Amino acid sequence: MIKNELIKFFTPLKTSIYGGIILIFILISDVIFADVPSGIVTFHDLLYGDMKSLVFMIPIILAPIVSEVFTYDYECGCMKFFLIYKKREKVLFYKIFSLILITGTLIIFTFVILNTVYIAKFGIQINILEDIKMSIMFLVALIPILLIYVLISILCKSSTIVSLLIFLLPIMSDFIPKTIGEITPRRFLWNCLLEKQVDTFSIILFLIYTVVFILFNVKLFIKKELTH
Numbered sequence: 001m002i003k004n005e006l007i008k009f010f011t012p013l014k015t016s017i018y019g020g021i022i023l024i025f026i027l028i029s030d031v032i033f034a035d036v037p038s039g040i041v042t043f044h045d046l047l048y049g050d051m052k053s054l055v056f057m058i059p060i061i062l063a064p065i066v067s068e069v070f071t072y073d074y075e076c077g078c079m080k081f082f083l084i085y086k087k088r089e090k091v092l093f094y095k096i097f098s099l100i101l102i103t104g105t106l107i108i109f110t111f112v113i114l115n116t117v118y119i120a121k122f123g124i125q126i127n128i129l130e131d132i133k134m135s136i137m138f139l140v141a142l143i144p145i146l147l148i149y150v151l152i153s154i155l156c157k158s159s160t161i162v163s164l165l166i167f168l169l170p171i172m173s174d175f176i177p178k179t180i181g182e183i184t185p186r187r188f189l190w191n192c193l194l195e196k197q198v199d200t201f202s203i204i205l206f207l208i209y210t211v212v213f214i215l216f217n218v219k220l221f222i223k224k225e226l227t228h
Helices: 002-009 012-032 043-076 078-085 088-122 128-155 159-171 186-194 200-223
Strands: none
Touching: 002 043, 002 088, 012 043, 012 088, 043 088, 043 128, 043 159, 043 186, 088 128, 088 200, 128 159, 128 186, 128 200, 186 200
């Protein structure tokens, strides 16, 4: 079933759309409207500068992807077929794992484009180890947001819009109090990923988010009725 989810996503049309969005975003921010550096440019400075915008862009791209992974099977009637041969818990696990693989692929593609721009524009040496480390941390930091998107997709039909509102308003908005923002998934993107402040509280909070939302997702997915 994981293979089926990957085949449904990695079509020429979808890869062109999502890959094109990422490419255009990077070209606009790093080439067309990029600030002229005043001093010596390092790979570390360039990467962390781009990460400040990528923590917004990638989750926004993921919202319609997660929505489609869940709504498509209900709309075309495939979900009934899957549930004949597999338990609901396994179907949900396969979908979540597929989403993690898709997210990882998007991150790798993004970093490849960034590295190409860095070499072409600045001629700097790429730090592969830092690339790998940042990619893994980015993927891990996105897991709670993915699970929240999954929860919304199970509950709502128009889950893309709801997911984006949840991400942009309560999670990433600067209008909410700092104390509340510190316990939202924004902590994993800003404190842990960008500022490298990985403390015990962050790890415990990450585990709580992961476990709680997995349990919620399993419970809701099991009770969800097949209306299509």
